[in-house]
Amino acid sequence: xxxxxxxxRHKITKRGQNVTFRCDPISEHNRLxxxxxxxxxxxxxxxxxxxxxxxxxxxxxxxxxxxxRPKGSFSTLEIQRTEQGDxxxxxxxxxxxxxxxxxYFGPGTRLTVT
Amino acid sequence: SQQGxxxxxxxxxxxxxxxxxxxxxxxxxxxxQWYRQNSGRGLVHLILIRSNEREKHSGRLRVTLDTSKxxxxxxxxxxxxxxxxxxFCATVDTGNQFYFGTGTSLTVIP
Numbered sequence: 001x002x003x004x005x006x007x008x009r010h011k012i013t014k015r016g017q018n019v020t021f022r023c024d025p026i027s028e029h030n031r032l033x034x035x036x037x038x039x040x041x042x043x044x045x046x047x048x049x050x051x052x053x054x055x056x057x058x059x060x061x062x063x064x065x066x067x068x069r070p071k072g073s074f075s076t077l078e079i080q081r082t083e084q085g086d087x088x089x090x091x092x093x094x095x096x097x098x099x100x101x102x103x104y105f106g107p108g109t110r111l112t113v114t
Numbered sequence: 115s116q117q118g119x120x121x122x123x124x125x126x127x128x129x130x131x132x133x134x135x136x137x138x139x140x141x142x143x144x145x146x147q148w149y150r151q152n153s154g155r156g157l158v159h160l161i162l163i164r165s166n167e168r169e170k171h172s173g174r175l176r177v178t179l180d181t182s183k184x185x186x187x188x189x190x191x192x193x194x195x196x197x198x199x200x201x202f203c204a205t206v207d208t209g210n211q212f213y214f215g216t217g218t219s220l221t222v223i224p
Binding site: 004031033035040041042043044045048056089091093095099100102103104105106107108110 | 118144145147149154155156157158159162164202204206209210211212213214215216217
């Protein structure tokens with residue numbers, strides 16, 4: 001078990017471009033969460049999956065954002081037509097199904113939109 | 115929007131002193147968790163307290179929970195320079211939704 005991994009660690013893109021991030025959770029974890037974190041703030045929930053099913057999406061997740069977890073293993077988060085306001089750290093976390101479990105976070109992907 | 119609010123926003127102490135940070139929240143919870151984040155890194159889980167528990171210890175950490183006041187506190191005893199980090203509380207509701215607070219930035223001066 002190597003923990004939660006995210007790729008890439010850093011991404012610089014120009015406004016208007018599309019970007020895709022990947023998250024590989026801990027293998028036995030059914031739940032996978034995506035968060036966005038800006039400087040000086042806590043993680044803000046974006047969406048989460050139970051296996052391959054996307055169970056909830058935040059109102060923060062505009063139609064430019066889409067997430068998938070096709071086989072219930074890794075997940076991707078795509079941002080289309082990026083804007084400067086999308087610049088943030090994107091964090092992925094996984095956890096077991098059930099109550100009273102902690103989340104295990106990946107190192108994050110830092111996105112800079114120029 | 116974030117449910118939790120940590121207080122203070124920033125805390126600076128000398129090594130060896132105790133650090134106390136507080137978290138207030140708004141709605142019913144299943145449990146409350148505290149996480150630590152070093153600059154530019156992911157969050158690391160520290161401790162979990164269930165809604166029917168009032169106090170919990172883990173090493174140098176002590177967490178209290180008052181559900182009537184919707185508040186929690188994290189005490190780090192005998193602080194070390196390596197404890198310098200941001201600390202976040204996360205409330206977990208009955209739908210297993212996690213809500214993170216705004217964080218307390220702790221600086222421990224050697």
